[in-house]
Amino acid sequence: MKKKHSIFLFMIAITIVLSGCGSSAAQSKTTSTSSNVATTIRKEPYAQEKFLLGTYTRIRIYDEGKEAALKPAFARIEKLGDEITINQGGSEIDKINEEAGIKPVKVTDDMYYLLKEAYMYSEKSNGGFNMAIGAITQLWRIGFDDARKPAQSEIDEALKHIDYKKVQFNDQEKTVYLEEKGMIIDLGAIAKGYITDEVVKVLKKNKVTTAIVDLGGNVFVMGHSPRGADEPWTIGIQDPNSARGNVLGTIKETNKTVVTSGIYERYLEVDGKKYHHIFDSKTGYPYENDIASVSVVTDKSIDGDGLTTVAFDKGVKEGLAYIENETPKGTDAIFVTREGVVYVTDGLKDNFELGEDSGFTMGDRNDLK
Numbered sequence: 152m153k154k155k156h157s158i159f160l161f162m163i164a165i166t167i168v169l170s171g172c173g174s175s176a177a178q179s180k181t182t183s184t185s186s187n188v189a190t191t192i193r194k195e196p197y198a199q200e201k202f203l204l205g206t207y208t209r210i211r212i213y214d215e216g217k218e219a220a221l222k223p224a225f226a227r228i229e230k231l232g233d234e235i236t237i238n239q240g241g242s243e244i245d246k247i248n249e250e251a252g253i254k255p256v257k258v259t260d261d262m263y264y265l266l267k268e269a270y271m272y273s274e275k276s277n278g279g280f281n282m283a284i285g286a287i288t289q290l291w292r293i294g295f296d297d298a299r300k301p302a303q304s305e306i307d308e309a310l311k312h313i314d315y316k317k318v319q320f321n322d323q324e325k326t327v328y329l330e331e332k333g334m335i336i337d338l339g340a341i342a343k344g345y346i347t348d349e350v351v352k353v354l355k356k357n358k359v360t361t362a363i364v365d366l367g368g369n370v371f372v373m374g375h376s377p378r379g380a381d382e383p384w385t386i387g388i389q390d391p392n393s394a395r396g397n398v399l400g401t402i403k404e405t406n407k408t409v410v411t412s413g414i415y416e417r418y419l420e421v422d423g424k425k426y427h428h429i430f431d432s433k434t435g436y437p438y439e440n441d442i443a444s445v446s447v448v449t450d451k452s453i454d455g456d457g458l459t460t461v462a463f464d465k466g467v468k469e470g471l472a473y474i475e476n477e478t479p480k481g482t483d484a485i486f487v488t489r490e491g492v493v494y495v496t497d498g499l500k501d502n503f504e505l506g507e508d509s510g511f512t513m514g515d516r517n518d519l520k
Contacts, residue, residue, distance in 0.1 A: 197217065201225060204366060205367075223353050224350050224353045227350055231349060232342075235262070235265070237285060237337055244338060247329060258325060263325045263327070266327055268453060279460065281315050282336055285334070286309040286312040287430050291428075310435050318334075340460045341457050344453035344455055347364055351371050354373065370410075372405065375405055402502045407448055407450065408455050409446055412445055413445070414444070440463070445484060447482065447483070449482040450482075454482070467488060470486060484496050485499065492511070493514060495513075
């Protein structure tokens with residue numbers, strides 16, 4: 152069998168478009184108020200970038216005099232990343248997996264909260280989002296140098312060990328137990344959302360009012376754009392078929408997070424067929440439906456993470472209905488199909504603007520089957 156390892160780390164990022172923000176002046180006259188204290192907002196931010204969580208993480212702070220907040224914000228990313236990963240030994244999640252079928256493992260408050268949230272999403276989506284998908288993801292290893300297409304017999308065996316209902320919690324002891332050997336928790340589909348929210352908490356604690364947190368597909372915009380008081384940020388939605396930074400359209404938001412996931416972020420190519428990294432718990436293979444990417448707009452990035460995976464499980468038509476009817480008010484989504492058609496939830500109809508030269512078209516939901 153001819154095997155081509157084209158593991159393409161194409162992170163479907165969300166571009167923040169700062170139209171009209173020139174670089175000739177260090178500060179603008181715009182002010183933000185928080186607790187009745189006026190804050191000068193810079194045109195050029197204090198910015199830092201690090202390669203963490205398997206992607207480039209970026210934080211930009213626009214509040215004058217708040218550069219020092221970058222240090223604790225990145226420290227929080229690194230700490231949580233080390234606790235959550237299953238791709239290097241010693242993490243809290245790794246310890247739970249090692250004791251699968253043996254004994255419960257006590258975890259920190261941070262991890263217990265995250266694990267309970269992951270279980271809630273698994274339960275609410277009937278496994279569309281599956282916190283126990285690790286036996287499958289670790290088998291394929293898409294996104295890593297040792298990625299491969301497993302034999303069907305291996306997939307069949309792994310499918311026996313992905314029942315999220317066999318994850319036990321003890322709220323009093325803060326312990327987590329996997330009932331069967333071979334079970335593996337993988338929080339990769341929700342971890343960056345949780346960490347994004349935690350970074351925002353750190354910035355707020357340091358009295359930052361205006362900032363952008365970008366964890367590679369998870370973006371949170373705090374406050375207003377430096378273009379002016381009460382001006383929303385213009386957020387460009389990534390074209391899933393093009394290089395990073397090429398957008399297909401824009402929305403305007405304030406104090407919101409936008410989470411994008413797509414089939415071109417990471418994939419393995421074998422004999423000319425591409426296998427992306429978002430797995431169907433029913434088959435053990437990546438989802439095969441009409442979705443190329445989903446962008447979820449919501450108040451908490453952890454919710455955006457969970458919902459993008461749920462949306463892939465449901466497809467465009469059911470996914471649109473789920474976002475509109477089963478999620479908190481203020482949650483919306485943009486679906487992009489493999490055929491280049493864009494669908495948005497009702498809450499974004501007057502907000503989303505498709506680029507004239509994007510090559511995409513807006514779809515009619517009545518045509519969805």
